[in-house]
Amino acid sequence: MLGARQFEVDPVRIVHETIEGETILIDLETGIYYSLRGSGAEIWNLLIAGITEAEVVAEMQRRYGSEVEAVAATTEQLIEDLLAENLLELAEPGTEPVSAPPRPESANGLFEPPTLERYTDMEYFLLLDPIHEVHAGGWPQAAAPAAGGALPN
Amino acid sequence: MEPGTLPGTACDLRAGYGRAAERGEEICHDLVIGPWRLRVMFASGRLACALTPPLTRLLADPASAALATIRVWDTASTGAQPPPIPVEVEGDARDDRFRVEYRTGSISLFDCSARTGYIWFADPAQIDWYERAEPLRPAIHWALTTDRRYLAHASGVGDDRGAVVLTGKGGAGKTTTTLASIDAGLSFIGDNYVLLSLEGRQPVVHGIYGNAKVWPQTLQQLPGLKPYVKSWDVGPDEKLVLEIARHRPESLATGLPVRAVVVPEVVGGGDARITPCSPAQAMLALAPTTVLQLPLTGFGLDGMAELLRRVPTYRLELGRDVMGGPRLLSTLLDELAG
Numbered sequence: 001m002l003g004a005r006q007f008e009v010d011p012v013r014i015v016h017e018t019i020e021g022e023t024i025l026i027d028l029e030t031g032i033y034y035s036l037r038g039s040g041a042e043i044w045n046l047l048i049a050g051i052t053e054a055e056v057v058a059e060m061q062r063r064y065g066s067e068v069e070a071v072a073a074t075t076e077q078l079i080e081d082l083l084a085e086n087l088l089e090l091a092e093p094g095t096e097p098v099s100a101p102p103r104p105e106s107a108n109g110l111f112e113p114p115t116l117e118r119y120t121d122m123e124y125f126l127l128l129d130p131i132h133e134v135h136a137g138g139w140p141q142a143a144a145p146a147a148g149g150a151l152p153n
Numbered sequence: 154m155e156p157g158t159l160p161g162t163a164c165d166l167r168a169g170y171g172r173a174a175e176r177g178e179e180i181c182h183d184l185v186i187g188p189w190r191l192r193v194m195f196a197s198g199r200l201a202c203a204l205t206p207p208l209t210r211l212l213a214d215p216a217s218a219a220l221a222t223i224r225v226w227d228t229a230s231t232g233a234q235p236p237p238i239p240v241e242v243e244g245d246a247r248d249d250r251f252r253v254e255y256r257t258g259s260i261s262l263f264d265c266s267a268r269t270g271y272i273w274f275a276d277p278a279q280i281d282w283y284e285r286a287e288p289l290r291p292a293i294h295w296a297l298t299t300d301r302r303y304l305a306h307a308s309g310v311g312d313d314r315g316a317v318v319l320t321g322k323g324g325a326g327k328t329t330t331t332l333a334s335i336d337a338g339l340s341f342i343g344d345n346y347v348l349l350s351l352e353g354r355q356p357v358v359h360g361i362y363g364n365a366k367v368w369p370q371t372l373q374q375l376p377g378l379k380p381y382v383k384s385w386d387v388g389p390d391e392k393l394v395l396e397i398a399r400h401r402p403e404s405l406a407t408g409l410p411v412r413a414v415v416v417p418e419v420v421g422g423g424d425a426r427i428t429p430c431s432p433a434q435a436m437l438a439l440a441p442t443t444v445l446q447l448p449l450t451g452f453g454l455d456g457m458a459e460l461l462r463r464v465p466t467y468r469l470e471l472g473r474d475v476m477g478g479p480r481l482l483s484t485l486l487d488e489l490a491g
Contacts, residue, residue, distance in 0.1 A: 016454070017454035017455065026440060026441050122441050
């Protein structure tokens with residue numbers, strides 16, 4: 001059920017940057033990092049502007065009016081995924097929002113469902129000092145493929 | 154000051170350095186990195202001997218005002234008592250003023266207000282191999298990093314056409330491509346960590362350490378580099394350290410304009426191939442590996458994003474021939490320098 005929840009990011013734990021329509025997020029506590037693609041970056045930037053989830057969904061529906069139901073469903077799911085990964089936290093109700101970011105100029109007008117990819121291949125940096133590995137057989141054999149995969153949304 | 158707090162730890166480290174330096178063996182060097190100068194003071198000659206070889210390319214006599222001063226001391230060679238902090242503690246901590254990294258047998262702390270760093274080791278003989286290979290890394294990082302320049306987990310090669318910055322997580326092929334590039338005639342800026350500056354009209358890459366670290370197997374592909382190995386007597390979990398600055402000083406370069414950021418990937422077969430990639434893909438290669446290894450800057454990812462917006466980004470597939478990558482990088486520099 002959509003409501004008046006507002007969100008914020010813990011700036012000590014999560015660093016993030018949006019570049020060319022994709023947002024990279026890094027959890028400094030767990031070493032897990034993420035890539036938000038499709039409309040994910042656009043939704044993310046609305047969420048961290050501090051407007052309510054209902055307003056985020058409404059804004060996305062306004063921007064992509066032809067796919068109202070799909071926009072609502074995927075946006076709501078993305079919010080739940082971001083909360084589950086502790087990338088977003090609930091803000092105090094009534095937090096004053098900053099102005100919502102405009103639709104990116106690069107947006108092509110078609111709604112692309114958001115995807116949140118999760119990468120766990122660097123967690124070990126938080127456990128060990130850096131010792132980098134190629135495959136034990138050495139060059140040119142690749143190390144094991146990076147762990148990670150798209151979360152359902 | 155309460156022991157264990159950040160101000161208390163700073164106070165203890167400062168006092169400990171003072172006691173360690175009373176022996177009269179204090180050695181002072183400046184590290185010159187581009188237009189910036191860091192003053193490093195070692196309380197004992199033994200410690201200086203253990204830590205300065207990878208920094209030789211940067212060493213200069215103390216001169217004009219330094220950006221920061223880093224004081225380094227140890228207990229074993231000076232007899233100065235360690236700071237009253239359990240040496241087993243590991244982790245990082247920060248507040249608005251201090252950055253600190255605790256490791257077994259060492260503490261690194263930087264006071265951002267005083268622009269002073271302190272590093273303590275229990276014993277120079279017990280410093281980890283990777284710390285010896287890339288000494289003072291946390292303090293150099295904290296002293297140099299601003300929102301317009303930062304250490305990056307990346308390598309750099311180039312020549313008078315400019316530089317290519319290679320980035321990606323461990324195992325991506327940065328070091329092997331960097332070393333092969335030396336054999337191909339490009340100059341060595343740095344491996345593993347370089348300083349990137351956005352302060353000028355063009356992003357610039359500066360070298361820090363004069364060495365590279367490789368697994369022994371890598372040298373089967375690059376046998377010409379075997380004479381540069383510092384020591385073959387290494388443990389099973391240790392890499393070999395190649396002393397590039399010592400053995401190939403003519404191949405060193407620094408302060409070159411960045412023409413491209415390249416993300417290598419070992420594909421293990423076929424020919425090397427280079428194709429444009431999105432700045433976001435390059436960001437995914439550069440940012441996590443950098444901030445997870447060089448934490449506590451207090452800055453976000455803006456500087457990395459700016460670099461990737463200002464220069465073109467590529468993906469380099471490394472095939473069977475180890476020299477294929479360097480050939481493509483040289484061709485790329487030809488195209489981009491024009």
